[in-house]
Amino acid sequence: MTILSFIIYTCIIALVLYVLVNLLAHNPNRLPPGPTPWPIVGNLPHLKGTIPHHTLAALATKYGPLVHLRLGFVDVVVASSPSVAAQFLKVHDSKFANRPPTAGAKHIAYNYQDMVFAPYGPQWIMFRKICNDHLFSYKALDDFRHVRQEEVAILARGLAGAGPSKVELGQPLNMCNANTLARMMLHKRVFGDESGGDDPKANELREMVSEVMFLAGHFTIGDYIPLLDWLDLQGIVKKMKKLHARFDKFLDIILDEHKVIASSGRYTDMLSTLISLKDDTSVDHQRKPSYIEIKALLLxxxxxxxxxxxNTVEWAIAELIRQPDLLKRAQEEMDSVVGQDRLVTEMDLRQLTFLQAVVKEAYRLHPSTPLSVPRMASESCEVDGYYIPRGSTLLVNIWAIGRHPGVWTDPHEFRPTRFLPGGEKPGTVVKANDFEVLPFGAGRRICAGMSLALRMVPLLIGTLVQAFDWELADGIKPNKLSMDEAFGLSVQRAEPLMVHPRPRLPPHVYKNNG
Known part of the structure; x- marks a missing residue:
C-alpha cells in the first residue's frame, strides 16, 4: 500500500468515525452558538488568519460572548466577555481545573510533568506550594526585593552605556528577567556579567522561549483529529521535539551545576529544596519530584x-513612545516622587499612581497571553443558559475581554487615565477580582507568578521611564511605529522595538546602583 493510498484510507476511516461519533453523541441540549462545522475537520477552517485571538474575537462579534466550535472531534467553547469568563473561572472553576491533551504539553513540557499542564492533583499542588514558599509568597518576594532592584539597575546601566548604538529592547529585558529569576531560584546569575552587556547564551534562551510560544500557539491538527496525529501534517511536532532537546540540554547544565551547591548545604533556594526532596528517603515517593519533573518546572x-x-514592558514602552505626552507625564511623576538622584525602587511604586495606571492599561490592551492556557471540563455544566459538554476545551479570550466595547470606552486606544480617579474604571485591580482585566487568568489555575509580575513589571517600566528618553531607531517617527502583533501563544511584537535610550539622570545614578 502506498503512502497516498494509506492517507486516503485513513481519511475514509476518520470520516466514518466522525459520522458515527456525531450520531451517537448527538446532544439534544442547547449548545452555545457558533459556525456550522465541516465534516471531520469541524470548524478548523473557520480559524483562518494568522492571529487566533483576533479570529475568535471576530466570531464573538457575530455569535456572542460564548461561542461553541467543533475542532475535529473536540468541543471547544470560547468565553469573550467578563461575565461569561467569571461563570467559567469562578462559578464552575472546579469543573475546569484540568488541561486538555496537547502536542505542546506532550513534546515540550516533558509529557505533562510540569506545573502548567500537569493534572490538578498532588503533583501540581506540590509544585505550587514549593513555588509559593520559595518565590511568590509575600515573605519570599520581600526577601528578594534587593535582587530585583539590583538586576533592574544593571539593566539601566547597560542601556545607559549603549551610546549611539541602537538597542533591540526585548533582548536586555529578557536577560534582566532571566537573571532575576535565576538568582531567586538558584542563587546565581545565568547570563552575562554585571556590566549588563550582551550575552549569546541569553539571546539563545530568548530565541528558544519565542519558539516555544510560536509553536504552542498553533492549533495542531493532531490535537483535534487523533487519527492524523502520527502524520504530523503541519510539521509542528518535529519542531517541538527538536526544541525540547535544546531546552533539555540547557536545563541539564543548570541542574548539574546546582547539585554541588545543594549537596554543600550552602543555600536553601528553591532548586536545592527540590533536589533534596528528590533524594530524601523519608519523603513519600508520590510527593518526591523526579529530575524530569524538576526540569519541567524550571522550564x-x-x-x-x-x-x-x-513582552508587557516592551508594549508599554512602545505605547509611551507613540504618545510623548503620556511619557512626559510619567516622567514628571517620577521626578516629583522619586527625584533624579536615585533610581526608583519597589517601595516607591504605591505612590506612583500614573505609572500604575500605565501598567494596568498595558495589561488590558496587550495581555501577555491573549488566549488563556486551555482548560477541560471534567463534567457537564450550564453557562449563560447553554449546555457545556463534559470533555469540552475552554478558551478564555483575554485579549477580547480587554477590548470589549460594552466594557471599555475607545477600547483600542492606549489611555491610562481610564484607571485614574475620574476615569471610567478607577477601581480596577489586575487580580481577577472583576474579570475585566485578566492577564493572569483566574481560579485554581491562575498564573502562579502573578505576585512577582505585579512587582517586576511596574519596576521595569518605572525605571525605563525615569532613567531614559526614548528615540526610535532608523529615524522612525513615533506615529509611524508599527504595533502589529506576531503569531504565538503570547502577544509578541511583529517587529522588535528598536530604540536609542538617552539617559536623563546624572551619570552617577547609573554607576552607583546595583
Whole structure:
C-alpha cells in the first residue's frame, strides 16, 4: 500500500468515525452558538488568519460572548466577555481545573510533568506550594526585593552605556528577567556579567522561549483529529521535539551545576529544596519530584517568567513612545516622587499612581497571553443558559475581554487615565477580582507568578521611564511605529522595538546602583 493510498484510507476511516461519533453523541441540549462545522475537520477552517485571538474575537462579534466550535472531534467553547469568563473561572472553576491533551504539553513540557499542564492533583499542588514558599509568597518576594532592584539597575546601566548604538529592547529585558529569576531560584546569575552587556547564551534562551510560544500557539491538527496525529501534517511536532532537546540540554547544565551547591548545604533556594526532596528517603515517593519533573518546572518558570514580563514592558514602552505626552507625564511623576538622584525602587511604586495606571492599561490592551492556557471540563455544566459538554476545551479570550466595547470606552486606544480617579474604571485591580482585566487568568489555575509580575513589571517600566528618553531607531517617527502583533501563544511584537535610550539622570545614578 502506498503512502497516498494509506492517507486516503485513513481519511475514509476518520470520516466514518466522525459520522458515527456525531450520531451517537448527538446532544439534544442547547449548545452555545457558533459556525456550522465541516465534516471531520469541524470548524478548523473557520480559524483562518494568522492571529487566533483576533479570529475568535471576530466570531464573538457575530455569535456572542460564548461561542461553541467543533475542532475535529473536540468541543471547544470560547468565553469573550467578563461575565461569561467569571461563570467559567469562578462559578464552575472546579469543573475546569484540568488541561486538555496537547502536542505542546506532550513534546515540550516533558509529557505533562510540569506545573502548567500537569493534572490538578498532588503533583501540581506540590509544585505550587514549593513555588509559593520559595518565590511568590509575600515573605519570599520581600526577601528578594534587593535582587530585583539590583538586576533592574544593571539593566539601566547597560542601556545607559549603549551610546549611539541602537538597542533591540526585548533582548536586555529578557536577560534582566532571566537573571532575576535565576538568582531567586538558584542563587546565581545565568547570563552575562554585571556590566549588563550582551550575552549569546541569553539571546539563545530568548530565541528558544519565542519558539516555544510560536509553536504552542498553533492549533495542531493532531490535537483535534487523533487519527492524523502520527502524520504530523503541519510539521509542528518535529519542531517541538527538536526544541525540547535544546531546552533539555540547557536545563541539564543548570541542574548539574546546582547539585554541588545543594549537596554543600550552602543555600536553601528553591532548586536545592527540590533536589533534596528528590533524594530524601523519608519523603513519600508520590510527593518526591523526579529530575524530569524538576526540569519541567524550571522550564515553566524560565518561559513564563521571562517572555511574558518582557513582552508587557516592551508594549508599554512602545505605547509611551507613540504618545510623548503620556511619557512626559510619567516622567514628571517620577521626578516629583522619586527625584533624579536615585533610581526608583519597589517601595516607591504605591505612590506612583500614573505609572500604575500605565501598567494596568498595558495589561488590558496587550495581555501577555491573549488566549488563556486551555482548560477541560471534567463534567457537564450550564453557562449563560447553554449546555457545556463534559470533555469540552475552554478558551478564555483575554485579549477580547480587554477590548470589549460594552466594557471599555475607545477600547483600542492606549489611555491610562481610564484607571485614574475620574476615569471610567478607577477601581480596577489586575487580580481577577472583576474579570475585566485578566492577564493572569483566574481560579485554581491562575498564573502562579502573578505576585512577582505585579512587582517586576511596574519596576521595569518605572525605571525605563525615569532613567531614559526614548528615540526610535532608523529615524522612525513615533506615529509611524508599527504595533502589529506576531503569531504565538503570547502577544509578541511583529517587529522588535528598536530604540536609542538617552539617559536623563546624572551619570552617577547609573554607576552607583546595583
Amino acid at each position: 515553566n518558570l524560565f518561559i513564563a517568567g521571562t517572555d511574558t514580563t518582557s
